[in-house]
Amino acid sequence: MKIFTSKQIHELDTFTIEHEPVSSIDLMERAATALTLAITKRWSQTTPITVFAGPGNNGGDALAVARMLAEKRYSVTVYLFNIKNTLSKDCQTNKTRLQDSKHVKSFMEVRDEFDPPLLTEETLVIDGLFGSGLNKPLGGGFASLVSYINASGSTVVSIDLPSGLMAEDNTYNVNSSIIRADITLTLQMKKLCMYFADCQQFLGDIEVLDINLSEDWIKSTPSPFTVIERNNVVSLIKKRNDFAHKGTMGHALIIAGSYGMAGAAVLATKACLRSGVGKVTAHIPDRNYDIMQISVPEAIVHIDKDEYCFSEPMDTEHYNAVAIGPGIGQRDTTAVTLMSQIRRTSRLMVLDADALNILGYRRAWLQQLPPGLVLTPHPKEFDRLDGSDNNSDYGRFAKAREMAQRLQAYILLKGHYSLLCQPDGSVIFNTTGNSGMATAGSGDVLTGIIVGLMARGYSQAEATVLGMYLHGLAGDIAATDKGCESLIATDIIDALPKAFLSLM
Numbered sequence: 231m232k233i234f235t236s237k238q239i240h241e242l243d244t245f246t247i248e249h250e251p252v253s254s255i256d257l258m259e260r261a262a263t264a265l266t267l268a269i270t271k272r273w274s275q276t277t278p279i280t281v282f283a284g285p286g287n288n289g290g291d292a293l294a295v296a297r298m299l300a301e302k303r304y305s306v307t308v309y310l311f312n313i314k315n316t317l318s319k320d321c322q323t324n325k326t327r328l329q330d331s332k333h334v335k336s337f338m339e340v341r342d343e344f345d346p347p348l349l350t351e352e353t354l355v356i357d358g359l360f361g362s363g364l365n366k367p368l369g370g371g372f373a374s375l376v377s378y379i380n381a382s383g384s385t386v387v388s389i390d391l392p393s394g395l396m397a398e399d400n401t402y403n404v405n406s407s408i409i410r411a412d413i414t415l416t417l418q419m420k421k422l423c424m425y426f427a428d429c430q431q432f433l434g435d436i437e438v439l440d441i442n443l444s445e446d447w448i449k450s451t452p453s454p455f456t457v458i459e460r461n462n463v464v465s466l467i468k469k470r471n472d473f474a475h476k477g478t479m480g481h482a483l484i485i486a487g488s489y490g491m492a493g494a495a496v497l498a499t500k501a502c503l504r505s506g507v508g509k510v511t512a513h514i515p516d517r518n519y520d521i522m523q524i525s526v527p528e529a530i531v532h533i534d535k536d537e538y539c540f541s542e543p544m545d546t547e548h549y550n551a552v553a554i555g556p557g558i559g560q561r562d563t564t565a566v567t568l569m570s571q572i573r574r575t576s577r578l579m580v581l582d583a584d585a586l587n588i589l590g591y592r593r594a595w596l597q598q599l600p601p602g603l604v605l606t607p608h609p610k611e612f613d614r615l616d617g618s619d620n621n622s623d624y625g626r627f628a629k630a631r632e633m634a635q636r637l638q639a640y641i642l643l644k645g646h647y648s649l650l651c652q653p654d655g656s657v658i659f660n661t662t663g664n665s666g667m668a669t670a671g672s673g674d675v676l677t678g679i680i681v682g683l684m685a686r687g688y689s690q691a692e693a694t695v696l697g698m699y700l701h702g703l704a705g706d707i708a709a710t711d712k713g714c715e716s717l718i719a720t721d722i723i724d725a726l727p728k729a730f731l732s733l734m
């Protein structure tokens with residue numbers, strides 16, 4: 231599924247009008263019908279409704295919804311904000327239609343001064359001030375109105391987007407000037423901002439309303455941003471050859487777990503073994519030897535000369551893919567060894583956790599990274615790599631995208647919607663996974679899965695897409711049994727078999 235920018239959605243709108251064909255006002259009527267249905271499904275006629283409409287088409291939608299609700303005998307009070315004395319054509323038409331309708335309780339057009347009405351906890355506010363046409367943060371009277379609505383305790387339904395929220399970049403927005411909706415009824419498709427954690431406080435629950443915008447345009451128009459769908463993942467899965475043996479199914483090397491962090495190595499190694507690979511070797515310091523042998527009898531164990539940490543680069547010729555990082559610590563010896571390991575490894579490689587922290591604290595080394603690496607930072611690790619500590623989620627997304635192109639790397643930025651930035655500038659969002667996975671070790675599991683898939687024969691792009699989807703799916707399956715509160719990283723590994731099976 232593609233994600234389009236608000237500019238593209240505007241083009242889609244225009245294309246639909248020309249090619250369906252449908253008049254623009256009828257398209258607005260279609261949107262309003264879908265919005266009204268979504269509202270009447272949830273609230274009965276006894277709910278007092280106050281509608282705030284802006285001067286553009288978002289306001290036009292709101293006025294049409296107000297008319298439809300009034301005709302269904304809801305008690306509707308409407309404020310139309312026409313400060314500049316210019317309404318969009320369809321907003322103007324809907325203003326006339328609303329005034330012609332006999333059922334609306336009260337309609338007021340605000341030109342300058344405005345005394346806000348009483349809003350109580352019983353009131354349902356319909357927010358149709360601004361949608362995808364917002365072109366700067368709200369200020370002045372609109373900012374005050376937004377603060378007033380937010381402070382009212384009323385339930386708020388936003389049309390298309392909470393007013394004040396930009397469809398894409400909210401880095402320089404003012405939080406107090408953005409509506410905090412309980413529900414956002416968004417038209418046709420989710421906007422980019424809806425995938426970012428820092429915008430969730432404004433969006434509430436999101437329902438996407440299909441208004442039949444042109445399928446042809448959607449199919450034929452490219453977008454660098456997509457959302458993984460189950461069928462994409464199913465089509466990636468490689469069939470196992472009946473005559474396979476462990477020598478043909480790939481050999482992964484995992485360099486992980488300093489003294490005191492054996493668990494990271496154990497989790498990554500176990501997850502790797504559950505990802506279809508033939509063999510896994512874990513390279514660990516001597517002190518962790520017994521722990522690894524006992525915890526993962528299926529693994530081959532290779533011991534570092536240092537008792538406590540990663541200190542000698544491995545010959546990787548006999549492995550198909552290498553993971554470095556979970557729990558390796560950040561000692562200077564390890565940092566130097568990491569770089570020398572990266573330089574001498576020509577295999578597919580994933581860097582995670584402390585490998586990324588080491589690079590984050592020595593950013594000059596980033597220039598020495600070979601192309602084709604997979605990096606799996608969580609937001610903090612990414613900020614270290616990027617050298618900043620105040621990234622918005624959009625900012626981090628944009629910078630990760632730029633870094634992936636600059637380093638020719640696959641950067642999997644982890645989060646609720648993990649996103650994979652690829653060397654060609656494309657970004658793929660994942661939708662599996664849940665808050666139960668916000669628990670220590672779940673990232674180590676992901677690293678194990680990705681290196682296992684790469685060793686098994688998947689490319690970096692395939693392994694990261696399949697890996698993040700499977701990892702989240704296993705988390706979702708585990709959560710149905712353990713619940714989110716009690717979920718631990720081992721549960722994700724234990725659910726991997728069911729996750730794989732559900733895709734076969």
Ligand SMILES: NC(=O)C1=CN([C@@H]2O[C@H](COP(=O)(O)OP(=O)(O)OC[C@H]3O[C@@H](n4cnc5c(N)ncnc54)[C@H](OP(=O)(O)O)[C@@H]3O)[C@@H](O)[C@H]2O)[C@@H](O)CC1
Binds near residue numbers: 318363365367369
């Ligand atoms: N595409 C679809 O699928 C369909 C979309 N539809 C609907 O159309 C909506 C988009 O409508 P839209 O393009 O008219 O923009 P909208 O959000 O109403 O705002 C524009 C107005 O706001 C003003 N303005 C902007 N920023 C401002 C600020 N900071 N402070 C103050 N004013 C500001 C701006 O004025 P300007 O700056 O241009 O002078 C202009 O007057 C979309 O969200 C959806 O609800 C459906 O009807 C049908 C199908």
Ligand SMILES: Nc1ncnc2c1ncn2[C@@H]1O[C@H](COP(=O)(O)OP(=O)(O)O)[C@@H](O)[C@H]1O
Binds near residue numbers: 607646647669672
């Ligand atoms: N709320 C959430 N929703 C979906 N996935 C999540 C959520 N919280 C964490 N995860 C997933 O769990 C993993 C956590 O990784 P990370 O932070 O590196 O953990 P650790 O360092 O403890 O191993 C990531 O893959 C992330 O996408």
Ligand SMILES: [K+]
Binds near residue numbers: 357389391393
């Ligand atoms: K809105």
